[in-house]
Amino acid sequence: MLIKAPLDSTHIDYLKNIGILSSNEEVTDSFKAGEGNMNVTLTIKTNKRTIVLKQSRPFVAKYPQVPAPLSRIEIEYKYYNIISPDNFLSCFSPKVLAFDKKSWLLVLEHLNNGxxxxxxxxxxxxxxxxxxxxxxxxxxxxxxxxxxxxxxxxxxxxxxxxxxxxxxxxxxxxxxxxxxxxxxxxxxxxxxxxxxxxxxxxxxxxxxxxxxxxxxxxxxxxxxxxxxxxxxxxxxxxxxxxxxxxxxxxxxxxxxxxxxxxxxxxxxxxxxxxxxxxxxxxxxxxxxxxxxxxxxxxxxxxxxxxxxxxxxxxxxxxxxxxx
Incomplete structure (x- = not known):
């Protein structure tokens, strides 16, 4: 499923079905998170927390005429995972909250006032x-x-x-x-x-x-x-x-x-x-x-x-x- 803001009920149900949102979590706001070049990036606010969703498309988000591999979001996920055991490097990375390969969707902690x-x-x-x-x-x-x-x-x-x-x-x-x-x-x-x-x-x-x-x-x-x-x-x-x-x-x-x-x-x-x-x-x-x-x-x-x-x-x- 392609995620876009504002999230509608179909998007919210999907995120709950794959375990990214809990059953009692209510989305209070959702909007584009900055001007990303490669991927679609959204900030999602709920009654419990704020998270960031990153999803790849088969093209560059900023330049839709340029094809790009969907698997790039998995590369980002694997990078964060492979450096996570190192205490120094991991403190420079946003926390990875979830990854859904089926929809090429990465969920990260929200970086406050970034x-x-x-x-x-x-x-x-x-x-x-x-x-x-x-x-x-x-x-x-x-x-x-x-x-x-x-x-x-x-x-x-x-x-x-x-x-x-x-x-x-x-x-x-x-x-x-x-x-x-x-x-x-x-x-x-x-x-x-x-x-x-x-x-x-x-x-x-x-x-x-x-x-x-x-x-x-x-x-x-x-x-x-x-x-x-x-x-x-x-x-x-x-x-x-x-x-x-x-x-x-x-x-x-x-x-x-x-x-x-x-x-x-x-x-x-x-x-x-x-x-x-x-x-x-x-x-x-x-x-x-x-x-x-x-x-x-x-x-x-x-x-x-x-x-x-x-x-x-x-x-x-x-x-x-x-x-």
């Missing part, structure tokens, strides 16, 4: 050094977790691969970037016509599709960092798989750079978590370019001149592999 960090692109001061240290500590602990078996999540990785490593660099990708900002389409030609750069990006993308040794979050950017009354939470783990820890770190650093976090802070992160610098640099550069020229746009408060500078920096990161 909000993501997407506003950091407008105000870099939102991301304090203490939060940055927590994010880095989380990644270190996650990547060191002894995980030997986890779904390869290949359907989601292929979807991500297309939107990170392929489509933003195709001249005929159907994205009219001038609808985002005047001059952005012309700026994108700098990378679309850069043959050595595209060859390098293809190689990095091939590596992304390979199997690594570390459990990674797979989408470690400000939209997945959630501040609540109970501290920082890390959410939206449907892109997770066994891969390169450099991917998570490179994505994180790319967003710090796009938010104009001081370079001193970026260098401190790199020095505090030494990995393969060339690979971090490559993933970082690609993430910047795909966010500038791909479908998944960010609320960047940047002029076209500033985006040109970012483009040049990203090209150098990829071609020279130096951070």
């Amino acid at each position: 909000g993501d960090y997407l506003s950091m692109y407008q105000s870099k001061s939102i991301l304090g050094e203490n939060v940055l240290d927590l994010l880095l500590s989380y990644l270190k602990k996650l990547h060191q977790l002894p995980v030997y078996e986890f779904p390869d999540n290949m359907e989601m990785r292929k979807l991500n691969h297309q939107h990170i490593f392929v489509l933003p660099f195709q001249s005929d990708n159907g994205f009219n970037l001038d609808d985002v900002q005047d001059g952005l389409q012309t700026l994108s030609e700098r990378v679309k016509n850069h043959t050595p750069l595209k060859a390098k990006i293809k190689g990095i993308g091939d590596k992304y599709l390979g199997r690594g040794k570390s459990l990674i979050h797979g989408d470690f950017y400000p939209g997945s960092w959630f501040e609540t009354d109970n501290g920082l939470k890390i959410i939206d783990t449907e892109f997770s798989f066994l891969g390169d820890p450099e991917f998570d770190l490179g994505v994180m650093l790319a967003h710090l750079k796009m938010a104009r976090i001081p370079n001193e802070s970026i260098q401190r992160v790199i020095q505090t978590y030494p990995l393969e610098n060339g690979l971090i640099s490559s993933y970082m550069g690609v993430e910047i370019l795909r966010r500038l020229f791909g479908l998944a746009q960010l609320p960047l408060n940047l002029s076209i001149v500033e985006k040109e500078e970012l483009t040049n920096d990203a090209i150098n990161l990829i071609m020279n592999e130096e951070i």
Whole structure:
């Protein structure tokens, strides 16, 4: 059954029949929980508690024209389960209350007074050094977790691969970037016509599709960092798989750079978590370019001149592999 707000009697009966709601639980309110990209996410208030329902569709919720695997919600469920024995990592996750595979429905605790960090692109001061240290500590602990078996999540990785490593660099990708900002389409030609750069990006993308040794979050950017009354939470783990820890770190650093976090802070992160610098640099550069020229746009408060500078920096990161 497809869940939508407001819940009607059919939805409520279904949730009671599968044990998500108890027989004496009355729904008092239900509404969309934020602007999720991948899944339908609802907040449900009852006479006893508040919970969150996440349900996958055979397409991306924000972009219905983009097909996506239903099984992604099970990946998120398995991620939370596999890190739950670790006391440090589990305190960053919302509690899993139930999972119904038949309807691809995940039930999570409601995070009180929560909000993501997407506003950091407008105000870099939102991301304090203490939060940055927590994010880095989380990644270190996650990547060191002894995980030997986890779904390869290949359907989601292929979807991500297309939107990170392929489509933003195709001249005929159907994205009219001038609808985002005047001059952005012309700026994108700098990378679309850069043959050595595209060859390098293809190689990095091939590596992304390979199997690594570390459990990674797979989408470690400000939209997945959630501040609540109970501290920082890390959410939206449907892109997770066994891969390169450099991917998570490179994505994180790319967003710090796009938010104009001081370079001193970026260098401190790199020095505090030494990995393969060339690979971090490559993933970082690609993430910047795909966010500038791909479908998944960010609320960047940047002029076209500033985006040109970012483009040049990203090209150098990829071609020279130096951070």
